[in-house]
Amino acid sequence: EVQLVESGGGLVQPGGSLRLSCVASGFAxxxxxxxxxxxxxxxxxxxxxxINEDGSENQFAASMKGRFTISRDNAENSVYLEMKxxxxxxxxxxxxxxxxxxxxxxxxxxxxxxxxxx
Amino acid sequence: DIQMTQSPSTLSASVGDxxxxxxxxxxxxxxxLAWYQxxxxxxxxxxxxxxxxxxxxxxxxxxxxxSGTEFxxxxxxxxxxxxxxxxxQEYNCCKIFGGGTKVEIK
Numbered sequence: 139e140v141q142l143v144e145s146g147g148g149l150v151q152p153g154g155s156l157r158l159s160c161v162a163s164g165f166a167x168x169x170x171x172x173x174x175x176x177x178x179x180x181x182x183x184x185x186x187x188x189i190n191e192d193g194s195e196n197q198f199a200a201s202m203k204g205r206f207t208i209s210r211d212n213a214e215n216s217v218y219l220e221m222k223x224x225x226x227x228x229x230x231x232x233x234x235x236x237x238x239x240x241x242x243x244x245x246x247x248x249x250x251x252x253x254x255x256x
Numbered sequence: 257d258i259q260m261t262q263s264p265s266t267l268s269a270s271v272g273d274x275x276x277x278x279x280x281x282x283x284x285x286x287x288x289l290a291w292y293q294x295x296x297x298x299x300x301x302x303x304x305x306x307x308x309x310x311x312x313x314x315x316x317x318x319x320x321x322x323s324g325t326e327f328x329x330x331x332x333x334x335x336x337x338x339x340x341x342x343x344x345q346e347y348n349c350c351k352i353f354g355g356g357t358k359v360e361i362k
Contacts, residue, residue, distance in 0.1 A: 173351075175300075183292075183300065183343055185351040199350070200257075233299055241347035242290035244311065246299035 140164035140245050142234045147250030150224055158219040158250055160234030165245070168192075168212040171237035174219045176230040177249075184230075188237055189217060224254045258282050260346055262354035268362040275331040277357045279344035284324045288348035291320055291329045294356075295340045303342075304329065334359070 146158040158174070173188035187198040189208045196208050205224075210217040217234060231251050235243035259282040269275050279289065287307040292300035302311045304320035307327055317332040331338055339361055344354040 182356045183294075183345070183353040185345075185353070238305070240288060241351050242302065242305050242345060243300075244302045244305075246301075248299055 140236075142236065142245060142247035144232065144234045144247045144250040147232065147252045149253045149255060151256050152225060152254055154224050154254070155220070155222040156224065156252060158221070158232055158234075158252070160217045160219075160247055162215045162217070162234075162236075165236070167215040172208075172210065172217040173235045173237050173243060174206075174208065174217075175233045175235050175243065175246075176228075177233070178227070178230045181230075186232070187219065188241075221252070224252075226254050228252060229254045258285070258346060258349050258352055260344055260352050260354040262342075262344055262357050264357060265355065266358045266360060268360045269334050270362045271334055271336060273334045273362075275334050275338075275359060277329045277342055277344075277359075279322075279327045279329070279354050281325045281327075281346055283349075285346040285348035287323050288346060289320075289322070289327050290345045290347065291318075292343045292345065293338075293340045294343065300343065331359075 141163045144160045150156050174186040187208045189196045193210045207220045231249040233249045234247040236245040261280045263278050289307045291304040294300040303314050308320045319330050341356045341358045343356050
């Protein structure tokens with residue numbers, strides 16, 4: 139079964155940092171770009187960042203520049219999202235998703251919740 | 257920046273109705289548009305890509321059309337499982353989503 143499972147979410151104070159993980163199974167992980175997409179409570183979807191197959195290239199939404207970084211470990215079938223200087227507005231469910239050609243997503247995890255609050 | 261505008265934001269319909277959702281881009285995105293369905297507490301599900309290509313396993317009552325800046329998602333005969341929120345997403349530029357259309361029971 140093709141699957142993505144996120145972890146690492148939780149409560150963090152404003153200005154803090156957090157690292158999210160996503161483990162893939164059931165497909166050739168090393169052959170795909172991978173993305174993180176987030177959804178604030180009661181709001182729409184927002185693409186955050188992605189990474190290419192070997193981890194040498196990434197793209198990110200302009201609003202995330204400098205605060206969020208992405209990495210992957212193909213040996214562990216895992217992709218990571220490092221978030222720093224977190225703000226209240228970063229509170230959201232963060233989904234890991236498999237990129238298809240050009241930038242849409244056909245496989246999604248169930249999401250992990252990040253709450254930024256003092 | 258490119259803007260993606262969906263209409264309506266909420267739609268009330270009955271089982272068996274034909275439903276159409278519109279997505280407009282502020283600039284041409286060619287046909288690089290996807291549609292997703294999302295139910296409360298769940299991850300989005302890919303329905304349509306490249307504006308009109310049906311994702312494998314998605315019922316044929318779903319269809320997409322359009323090019324350039326105007327696109328539509330049509331559900332030919334609404335089923336109970338289809339009550340959800342639908343999002344368009346462009347991938348010609350910046351991977352921007354529309355604001356969503358909630359399909360409610362009338």
